[in-house]
Amino acid sequence: MSEKKVIPIGPYHPLQEEPELFKLYCEGEIVKDVKWETGYNHRGIEKLSESKSFDQSFFLVERICGICSTSHPFAFANAMEEIACVEVPDRAKYIRSIIGELERIHSHLLWVGLAGHFLGYDTVFMWAWKYREPVLDLFEMISGNRNSYAMFKIGGVRRDIENAKIPKIREVLAFLKKKVDLLTGAVMDDSVIHARTKGVGVITKEDIMEYCAVGPTARASGVDIDVRRDDPHAAYPLVDWKVITAQGGDVFAKAEVRLLEMYESIKIIEQCLNGLGKLKEGDIEVVVKNIPAGIGTGRYEAPRGEVFHFVKTIGTNSPARHKIRAPSYVNIATFKKSCVGQTISDAAISLAAVDPCYCCTERMAAVYDYATGEKVLNGVEIIEKSKRKSDEIRRNS
Structure with a gap:
């Protein structure tokens, strides 16, 4: 992967009405791999x-x-x-x-x-x-x-x-x-x-x-x-x-x-x-x-x-x-x-060609403390918290 050139599309690009980052890993003019970074648009x-x-x-x-x-x-x-x-x-x-x-x-x-x-x-x-x-x-x-x-x-x-x-x-x-x-x-x-x-x-x-x-x-x-x-x-x-x-x-x-x-x-x-x-x-x-x-x-x-x-x-x-x-x-x-x-x-x-919309796609990946910058919850912990919330609602309903 390190030998390949990285061509970014985004997070700000004329193609995209919203911010999102796609990294194209290329050999010459040919794309060999794609990495997709999300998280710019989550609105809760x-x-x-x-x-x-x-x-x-x-x-x-x-x-x-x-x-x-x-x-x-x-x-x-x-x-x-x-x-x-x-x-x-x-x-x-x-x-x-x-x-x-x-x-x-x-x-x-x-x-x-x-x-x-x-x-x-x-x-x-x-x-x-x-x-x-x-x-x-x-x-x-x-x-x-x-x-x-x-x-x-x-x-x-x-x-x-x-x-x-x-x-x-x-x-x-x-x-x-x-x-x-x-x-x-x-x-x-x-x-x-x-x-x-x-x-x-x-x-x-x-x-x-x-x-x-x-x-x-x-x-x-x-x-x-x-x-x-x-x-x-x-x-x-x-x-x-x-x-x-x-x-x-x-x-x-x-x-x-x-x-x-x-x-x-x-x-x-x-x-x-x-x-x-x-x-x-x-x-x-x-x-x-x-x-x-x-x-x-x-x-x-x-x-x-x-x-x-x-x-x-x-x-x-x-x-x-x-x-x-x-x-x-x-x-x-x-x-x-x-x-x-x-x-x-x-x-x-x-x-x-797929007519992508990023603001309706985004999901939260991690939670950070705004004041300190420290990570509070990672993705796995968010899912576990969501499951516990669902179980609590199920028990009380």
Whole structure:
């Protein structure tokens, strides 16, 4: 290892919107090994949730990730409604799915633009980010916010999408179809993009299974998984759509999956709008006054893959335990497989291909005394402390 040159990506790097450090150990231009250093972004969201009311926790988990700001409330709502045995009204189901799919479109457009930028194709970057704007305008029209929409609550949603707004949403969807056609054509037909992405950063189907990767990262390697279909919820079983997969497992395949998924998202939203038009306005929630003691798990297919929330309640107004796994937690680890054996110039786009988000992935590794700098707890001791806390809650519940 000492004979190899070390090329750092991070902790501050144009590729990464957040700090994280990847050390590439190289022989000449070829990457031979990768080391990953974490710990720059841990914010203690799970512990904070235990001090909030259930309603406040929705606003908290929205801020786990700016790009997936409805995915975590979606999963958290599914977990809480499992505990409370609540069936959400159909109108709320349609609204939830509309918000989720609009977010998928805006996330995928953001990724396509950034991928173009990393490859030096700034025309794609400018196109994609320009075409995201009408989607963000829709969010503002529906929720009042371009990000962190504050739409979810236990039993339904906080705001209706009035039928009078449906024509405007359809107008934006028609605009987006044409622009996604343009972007898809630019990516699928450009020989330079093919040369820079095909055969680059390959992750095999076996690698996906070994690392338990999820989302477009997995589907680009031929793994046919999608929480929206495999664990039906919201309006997804009420509409017609299909799971997009590809076989290449390379950067090009990941771009292909995301581009084609946008067409499916548009199709889902259009059908949800049809459903809204047939239902009475205002029927958007079931009032839930008390949450019983219990355990719930909630899943949602975020733009990057499966989000998982585990919640334990003990009859109070706050979660007793709240554990969260974001898709990047498993997807980022595949970088070692996709990067080793590649050239340094391909390392950045191989990492970007999984659409990594670090702030929703971080976990605490050690606890230090701020005043003295002395280590108080290491990683193993933190786990043991967590187990003791869980056992105490179990005994008292």
